[in-house]
Amino acid sequence: MNEIIEKLLEAVEFGKIDQKSPYPPQLRGMDGSHELTQQALAAGVDPQRILEDALIPAMGNVGKKFAENKIFVPQMLMSAKAMGASMVQLKPFFASGAIKSKGTFIIGTVKGDLHDIGKNLVAMMVEGGGWTIVDLGVDVGSERFIEALKSNPGAVVGLSALLTTTMVNMGDIVAGIKACDPATKVLIGGAPVNADFCRSIGADFYAPDPQNAVEYLNKLAS
Amino acid sequence: MKQHNIRLHPLGKELVVNDQTPLIDLLHEFGVEFPCGGRGTCGKCQVSLLKGKITVSEIHRRKLDHLHLPSNVRLACMSLCTESITLQVEQYDHLILADETNFEFMPERGFGVAVDLGTTTLVTQLVELNSARILAVETMLNPQVKYGADLISRIQAGLDGHSTEMTLLIRSAVGNMIRLMMEGAKQIPDKVILVGNTVMQMIFSGCDLTPLSCYPFQLENPGTKTFTASELDWDFPDGTKIEFYPSIGSFVGSDILAGIAATGLHRKEQYTALIDLGTNGEIVLGNRDHIICASTAAGPAFEGANLSMGMRAVTGAISSLRHDGKTIQSSVIGNTKPRGICGSALIDAAAILLEMGLIGDFGEIQSGENSILIDDPVRLTQKDIYEFLLAKAAIATGVTILAKNLGIETSGISEIYIAGGFGNYINLKHLLSTGMVETTGDKIHKMGNTALIGAKMFLFGKGELADEILGKTSHINLEAFPDFQDIYISKMILG
Ligand code: B12
Numbered sequence: 001m002n003e004i005i006e007k008l009l010e011a012v013e014f015g016k017i018d019q020k021s022p023y024p025p026q027l028r029g030m031d032g033s034h035e036l037t038q039q040a041l042a043a044g045v046d047p048q049r050i051l052e053d054a055l056i057p058a059m060g061n062v063g064k065k066f067a068e069n070k071i072f073v074p075q076m077l078m079s080a081k082a083m084g085a086s087m088v089q090l091k092p093f094f095a096s097g098a099i100k101s102k103g104t105f106i107i108g109t110v111k112g113d114l115h116d117i118g119k120n121l122v123a124m125m126v127e128g129g130g131w132t133i134v135d136l137g138v139d140v141g142s143e144r145f146i147e148a149l150k151s152n153p154g155a156v157v158g159l160s161a162l163l164t165t166t167m168v169n170m171g172d173i174v175a176g177i178k179a180c181d182p183a184t185k186v187l188i189g190g191a192p193v194n195a196d197f198c199r200s201i202g203a204d205f206y207a208p209d210p211q212n213a214v215e216y217l218n219k220l221a222s
Numbered sequence: 223m224k225q226h227n228i229r230l231h232p233l234g235k236e237l238v239v240n241d242q243t244p245l246i247d248l249l250h251e252f253g254v255e256f257p258c259g260g261r262g263t264c265g266k267c268q269v270s271l272l273k274g275k276i277t278v279s280e281i282h283r284r285k286l287d288h289l290h291l292p293s294n295v296r297l298a299c300m301s302l303c304t305e306s307i308t309l310q311v312e313q314y315d316h317l318i319l320a321d322e323t324n325f326e327f328m329p330e331r332g333f334g335v336a337v338d339l340g341t342t343t344l345v346t347q348l349v350e351l352n353s354a355r356i357l358a359v360e361t362m363l364n365p366q367v368k369y370g371a372d373l374i375s376r377i378q379a380g381l382d383g384h385s386t387e388m389t390l391l392i393r394s395a396v397g398n399m400i401r402l403m404m405e406g407a408k409q410i411p412d413k414v415i416l417v418g419n420t421v422m423q424m425i426f427s428g429c430d431l432t433p434l435s436c437y438p439f440q441l442e443n444p445g446t447k448t449f450t451a452s453e454l455d456w457d458f459p460d461g462t463k464i465e466f467y468p469s470i471g472s473f474v475g476s477d478i479l480a481g482i483a484a485t486g487l488h489r490k491e492q493y494t495a496l497i498d499l500g501t502n503g504e505i506v507l508g509n510r511d512h513i514i515c516a517s518t519a520a521g522p523a524f525e526g527a528n529l530s531m532g533m534r535a536v537t538g539a540i541s542s543l544r545h546d547g548k549t550i551q552s553s554v555i556g557n558t559k560p561r562g563i564c565g566s567a568l569i570d571a572a573a574i575l576l577e578m579g580l581i582g583d584f585g586e587i588q589s590g591e592n593s594i595l596i597d598d599p600v601r602l603t604q605k606d607i608y609e610f611l612l613a614k615a616a617i618a619t620g621v622t623i624l625a626k627n628l629g630i631e632t633s634g635i636s637e638i639y640i641a642g643g644f645g646n647y648i649n650l651k652h653l654l655s656t657g658m659v660e661t662t663g664d665k666i667h668k669m670g671n672t673a674l675i676g677a678k679m680f681l682f683g684k685g686e687l688a689d690e691i692l693g694k695t696s697h698i699n700l701e702a703f704p705d706f707q708d709i710y711i712s713k714m715i716l717g
């Protein structure tokens with residue numbers, strides 16, 4: 001059983017989605033996370049273990065390597081996809097309560113902006129950190145964030161913006177959220193954003209990359 | 223009011239200015255660049271203080287510390303004149319691409335002026351319409367560069383209340399260039415045709431920039447804007463017809479309309495592409511039946527911005543690189559000591575470093591260090607390579623999506639024209655080996671300043687050429703394409 005978990009960890013860390021996918025070359029022909037998760041569940045491995053002993057540490061390694069410039073966006077995406085192939089099979093266990101997530105993370109690209117690649121990567125990495133994701137998509141104003149917070153009380157919010165002209169909308173959204181519930185934590189990111197800006201709009205945290213976001217969230221959860 | 227003397231070394235210029243004048247207002251004229259528009263994030267507007275004092279605010283101090291600069295260096299964008307000072311500024315020569323390409327035309331009477339109103343550079347040519355002979359040329363930096371290098375920073379400046387100022391600046395700059403040409407050639411133009419991207423068109427015309435600042439990025443009226451000389455405060459007869467040509471859609475402007483004319487893409491039977499390797503990264507694909515275009519927002523890497531030691535193609539910039547398997551040789555513009563690297567050499571670097579095995583397919587530096595020495599003191603960092611990959615992937619994705627849109631493969635494009643500010647420096651072989659453009663060497667050509675060539679072609683006739691092209695051309699929103707992310711990320715791999 002441990003062997004399946006170890007293999008799954010490796011498959012996710014190196015981005016092996018399923019048996020027929022050619023990437024990465026060193027795992028060619030081997031089972032991917034899709035098959036390995038099936039096998040693990042069939043063998044009766046506790047789904048919580050699959051998440052905690054394979055997916056979370058695998059994505060943790062990916063996040064760290066990305067932050068250290070040891071791997072790059074294409075590799076991170078492959079790992080996230082491999083994680084996704086496992087995660088879909090775990091979904092029912094989240095729903096039934098057999099797996100407990102660390103919390104809910106609501107994320108969206110702010111009003112006026114349609115750039116979503118960075119936001120999607122962050123969402124995937126946070127999901128791989130054991131959080132439930134509510135992805136509101138792009139061009140999202142404060143009303144929709146507030147609505148999502150009402151259905152997910154206690155969730156943490158993440159905002160993404162890639163344009164200097166739309167990052168100012170983050171200020172309104174943070175103000176809107178804090179007016180409804182001052183305790184809600186808001187974390188922001190995106191290429192033009194920085195820590196000074198974060199402070200100036202009253203957001204709680206700026207993360208330059210997904211790893212920093214996951215670490216911050218984990219601190220909140222613990 | 224108190225006044226101070228500012229001496230600029232080594233230019234030998236001396237200016238008298240009022241107390242509290244921001245240095246940004248003075249220095250852009252002398253070639254100091256302000257890529258981030260004075261937000262203090264790029265650190266490219268450095269000047270050295272040789273004599274006198276500039277008071278450093280707390281935020282200025284933080285930026286200086288962050289950039290690890292010597293104690294006499296200041297960021298010009300955050301400095302005010304409060305006493306007489308001597309500054310050392312790097313002297314820039316501007317390499318601006320004018321053009322002498324021949325084209326077909328129907329002789330007409332009179333004279334015309336073609337204006338390529340670029341985000342960074344301005345070029346005007348006075349043309350004799352019965353011979354298409356160029357009587358005079360003027361080039362200069364766009365005076366708006368003090369508000370930032372890219373379009374979004376100009377839009378931001380407009381939203382921050384500088385739009386009238388930018389409109390007046392650009393009108394008077396172009397007016398002066400035309401006046402200088404008229405004086406030189408002793409002729410008065412009968413028509414003036416301007417082309418430029420959508421933002422430049424809106425600023426020149428004094429239109430509201432808000433619609434271009436956020437989604438859906440659509441203008442109410444991107445059509446031709448017509449002016450009289452007196453409206454623009456230009457000092458010549460009101461009979462002269464002055465037109466800023468129409469934008470195609472969203473961020474794709476009349477410079478690209480002119481580019482299509484220059485390549486003759488609209489008359490070709492086979493699918494032909496035009497790629498503009500600039501910040502906007504416009505791509506056009508089509509033939510005589512149907513043309514589509516998009517802007518890929520490649521970012522300013524090709525213009526040298528956003529790179530740790532990047533610069534435009536001016537004196538001191540490494541413009542191209544070669545290697546003999548062991549060492550890298552560089553050519554520097556102006557044959558001086560290298561100060562930085564420009565877009566064409568960035569493309570060379572990616573291709574060569576990959577070939578030499580110094581970086582891997584993901585752009586990772588193999589030695590495990592954080593940068594690679596190109597030509598002392600110029601280095602390329604891991605982040606610089608990432609910036610290149612972001613831009614390269616944007617172009618490659620744009621071409622792929624436009625081709626998919628027409629139901630063809632990239633390999634089905636029979637000719638590809640490359641336009642962009644780096645002119646002749648670009649090495650097409652290297653461009654291909656980075657995977658930015660997926661085609662073979664015989665199908666790809668460099669074409670220089672296609673906007674200016676097209677603007678000159680528009681001087682002939684009554685706008686039929688532009689109408690013909692506009693009638694066939696439509697703009698595509700790349701963000702609407704569902705596979706964008708997967709294609710984009712796969713194109714971030716080199717080769
Ligand atoms: C791809 C791209 C596009 C695609 C977007 C496709 C998509 N589905 O997202 C297309 C072609 C559609 C596009 C369009 C436009 N773009 Co664009 N685009 C880019 C480009 C090339 C790369 C952006 C990207 O995806 N990077 C890769 C990802 C992984 O990085 P990232 O987003 O920064 O995310 C990382 C971090 O920032 C962080 N992060 C991101 N979000 C969050 C959120 C949280 C909570 C956290 C913690 C972290 C975090 O984590 C990520 C991973 O490390 C950049 C240029 C460049 N060189 O960067 C321009 C760029 C962002 N675009 C720009 C512009 C101007 C536009 C347009 C407005 C105009 C145009 N020229 O077409 C349009 C309008 C789009 C719209 N409707 O909103 C400008 C912005 C300039 C500025 N000063 O604001 C840029 C910088 C290019 C430029 N200089 O001109 N663009």
Ligand code: FES
Pocket residue numbers: 255256257258259260261262263264265266267297298299300
């Ligand atoms: S730091 Fe001064 S213009 Fe960017």
